[in-house]
Amino acid sequence: FRPAPSEKRGKTKQIFELLDEPGHVLVQSKDQITAGNAVRKDQMEGKAAIANKTTSCVFRLLQDAGIKTAFVRQHSETAFVASQCEMIPIEWVCRRIATGSFLKRNPGVKEGYRFSPLKTEMFFKDDANNDPQWSEEQLLVAGLEPADLTIGRCEVDIMNKSTVAIFEILEKAWATQNCTLVDMKIEFGVNVSTKEVVLADVIDNDSWRLWPAGDRSQQKDKQVYRDLKEVTPEAMQMVKRNFEWVSEQVKLLLEPQTVGRVVVLMGSTSDMAHCERIRKACSSYGIPCNLRVTSAHKGPDETLRIKAEYEGDGMPTVFVAVAGRSNGLGPVMSGNTAYPVINCPPVTPDWGAQDIWSSLRMPSGLGCSTVLSPDAAAQHAAQILGLTNHLVWAKLRASMLNTWISLKQADKKLQHCSL
Ligand SMILES: Nc1ncnc2c1ncn2[C@@H]1O[C@H](COP(=O)(O)OP(=O)(O)OP(=O)(O)O)[C@@H](O)[C@H]1O
Ligand SMILES: *[C@@H]1O[C@H](CO)[C@@H](O)[C@H](O)[C@H]1NC(C)=O
Ligand SMILES: *[C@@H]1O[C@H](CO)[C@@H](O)[C@H](O)[C@H]1NC(C)=O
Ligand SMILES: *[C@@H]1O[C@H](CO)[C@@H](O)[C@H](O)[C@H]1NC(C)=O
Ligand SMILES: *[C@@H]1O[C@H](CO)[C@@H](O)[C@H](O)[C@H]1NC(C)=O
Ligand SMILES: CC(=O)N[C@H]1CO[C@H](CO)[C@@H](O)[C@@H]1O
Ligand SMILES: [Mg+2]
Numbered sequence: 001f002r003p004a005p006s007e008k009r010g011k012t013k014q015i016f017e018l019l020d021e022p023g024h025v026l027v028q029s030k031d032q033i034t035a036g037n038a039v040r041k042d043q044m045e046g047k048a049a050i051a052n053k054t055t056s057c058v059f060r061l062l063q064d065a066g067i068k069t070a071f072v073r074q075h076s077e078t079a080f081v082a083s084q085c086e087m088i089p090i091e092w093v094c095r096r097i098a099t100g101s102f103l104k105r106n107p108g109v110k111e112g113y114r115f116s117p118l119k120t121e122m123f124f125k126d127d128a129n130n131d132p133q134w135s136e137e138q139l140l141v142a143g144l145e146p147a148d149l150t151i152g153r154c155e156v157d158i159m160n161k162s163t164v165a166i167f168e169i170l171e172k173a174w175a176t177q178n179c180t181l182v183d184m185k186i187e188f189g190v191n192v193s194t195k196e197v198v199l200a201d202v203i204d205n206d207s208w209r210l211w212p213a214g215d216r217s218q219q220k221d222k223q224v225y226r227d228l229k230e231v232t233p234e235a236m237q238m239v240k241r242n243f244e245w246v247s248e249q250v251k252l253l254l255e256p257q258t259v260g261r262v263v264v265l266m267g268s269t270s271d272m273a274h275c276e277r278i279r280k281a282c283s284s285y286g287i288p289c290n291l292r293v294t295s296a297h298k299g300p301d302e303t304l305r306i307k308a309e310y311e312g313d314g315m316p317t318v319f320v321a322v323a324g325r326s327n328g329l330g331p332v333m334s335g336n337t338a339y340p341v342i343n344c345p346p347v348t349p350d351w352g353a354q355d356i357w358s359s360l361r362m363p364s365g366l367g368c369s370t371v372l373s374p375d376a377a378a379q380h381a382a383q384i385l386g387l388t389n390h391l392v393w394a395k396l397r398a399s400m401l402n403t404w405i406s407l408k409q410a411d412k413k414l415q416h417c418s419l
Contacts, residue, residue, distance in 0.1 A: 011030075012030055013027055013029050013202070014027075015027055015028075018081065023192065024083060025081070025084045027079060027081075029078045029079065050240075050243050053247040053251070054243075054246060054247045055071075055080065055203055055204050056071070056080055057250040057251055057253060057254060058204075058250060059071035059199075061173060061253055061254055061391075062170075062199065064254075064391070064394075065395050066395055066399055066402060067169070067398045068197075068402075069199040069200070070082040070189055070191065082200065083191050083192075085146075085190055085191055085198065086147040086189060086190050087146065087189045088144060088146050088159070088187065088197070089124060089126075089144070090134070090159070090187065091122065091125060091185045091186070091187060092120065092122050092159060092163040092185065093123065093185045094118050094119070094120050094163050094164060094166075094167040094184050094186075095115055095183040096116075096180070096182060097111075097112060097180070097183065099112075099182060099183065099209065099216070100183070102119075118164050120163050122139065125187075136156055136160075140153065140156060146190040147192045147195060149190045149195050154408055155197055157408060159188050161401060161405070162401060163186060165397055165400070165401040167181070169390075169398065170184065170203075170208070172390040172393055172394065173253040173394070174210060176252070176253065177249050177253070179210050179212050180210070180211045180212075180213075181208060181209075184203075186201070186207065187199075188200060205221045205242075206221075210246065221242070221246070224242050253390075256389045256390065257390075259288075259315065260287065260316035260317065260384075260385035260392075261290065261310075261316070261317055262279075262288070262317070262318050262378065262381045263290045263292060263306075263310050263320070264278050264320045264322060265292050265294050265303070265321050265322065266292070266293055266323070267329050268323075268324075271322045271323075274346040276291075277374035278322070278344065278374040278375075281374060281377075281379065282382070285382040285385075285386075285392050285396070287378075295323075296328040296331075300332060303329065303333070307319075307333060307336060310339075316339075318339065318340050318341075318342065318381040318384050318385060319337065319339060319340070320341075320344050320378075321333055321341060321343050321344065321368075322346060323343075323345060324348065325358075326355065327343055327345050327355070327358045328358070331362055334368035335365065341368040341369075342368065342369050342371055342380055343359040343369065344370075344371055344374060345359050347372060356370075383396060
């Protein structure tokens with residue numbers, strides 16, 4: 001390795017350039033904790049290793065969801081490899097519940113005030129001036145140019161939207177452990193090779209407030225350390241135990257609490273290609289998908305037997321019915337199961353306009369939906385399963401963000417071309 005230039009030697013970690021892996025750096029945690037800008041600076045043995053676990057799990061969670069991050073892979077107990085970034089010296093803060101410095105800056109707001117939509121704030125990283133809060137306008141006129149990318153309207157909006165999406169994904173993940181994500185701060189960097197704005201630096205318990213069961217007195221984050229009246233060995237042990245608790249819990253965030261599935265029923269194998277597209281789209285959400293052939297017109301007993309097979313094992317299931325011409329399959333399923341049924345008929349140019357009515361006009365008591373595109377049918381199924389599977393939900397959320405970013409960038413490019 002080669003140590004990166006001195007300004008990259010931070011308070012809690014050190015950055016090394018990887019000579020055999022151009023474009024990548026090693027982020028090495030140090031065994032010390034800082035608060036109130038390094039006024040308190042105590043070594044905490046093993047802290048780096050715990051921080052490693054926390055960061056790598058959180059970044060994996062976000063990356064698997066589809067959020068662009070600098071994280072590449074774990075290197076050792078206390079270090080990970082990341083894409084080399086030039087950092088944007090802004091801390092983006094996102095809040096669900098008002099507490100801490102927000103209360104001081106907004107007198108009258110009581111602790112516990114709930115932000116919906118989420119509140120985002122930004123702070124310029126400037127220790128000498130105690131990290132002043134910045135407005136969007138201040139950031140825009142600053143004309144920062146990390147990795148030769150000018151931080152303008154487009155980049156600011158991307159960071160703002162990404163901050164909210166990242167918060168929501170982590171909030172949903174922590175909710176599975178009955179833990180409230182109160183607020184969070186993150187930093188972005190510009191990938192030096194792709195010039196993309198990506199989530200960089202680290203996310204550990206210095207980066208957020210976590211209240212188990214929504215109860216502030218049980219807080220498990222670095223606030224416990226800041227609140228210490230006296231730094232005794234016993235007190236430091238408690239802080240460390242809390243951190244360990246977080247790093248153990250954070251591993252659980254990578255596991256879904258319930259795994260659901262999609263079962264695609266097709267009236268005939270002639271619709272196989274259509275069904276394969278549904279299965280492929282399901283796999284992009286990490287949802288297992290079974291394909292079955294059955295006709296509600298010609299073998300209703302078999303249709304209902306297959307239905308019972310999937311109802312019998314307790315796994316959350318969404319049925320997708322694929323039947324051309326007259327769709328008997330979806331409606332028969334829908335009338336006989338409490339599970340959701342999505343009609344996804346393959347429409348043909350000749351009779352499609354007439355056939356579609358067999359999927360739309362239902363007898364009373366049926367709640368099936370109809371979605372024409374196979375990708376959209378899988379997405380709809382993912383939205384249903386995502387209600388109880390935070391990993392599926394995270395993929396949907398990240399995909400929404402990435403689509404928004406692509407549109408924004410396409411527009412920026414077009415504006416530059418026409419100038
Ligand atoms: N992927 C990356 N590529 C290059 N530099 C990085 C990357 N990730 C983090 N860094 C940089 O590592 C340095 C060390 O971070 P550290 O958190 O220790 O200090 P800091 O961010 O300057 O201080 P603080 O967070 O306490 O205000 C920072 O300059 C940070 O921007
Ligand atoms: C950033 O750069 C690295 C190479 O350093 C590349 O492998 C990676 O895919 C790029 N993109 C993102 C989003 O990190
Ligand atoms: C992020 O965007 C929202 C909505 O446009 C805006 O109200 C908010 O002030 C922005 N946040 C920051 C920190 O600029
Ligand atoms: C989860 O948190 C709520 C408060 O938000 C609490 O009432 C409940 O008892 C907790 N449940 C478990 C299983 O810990
Ligand atoms: C937060 O994360 C771990 C526990 O998960 C802890 O060991 C580490 O010291 C914390 N990081 C900071 C900077 O406080
Ligand atoms: C000490 C420790 O837990 N180190 C871990 C760092 O993160 C990687 C990947 O999650 C683990 O494999 C290490 O065990
Ligand atoms: Mg930092």
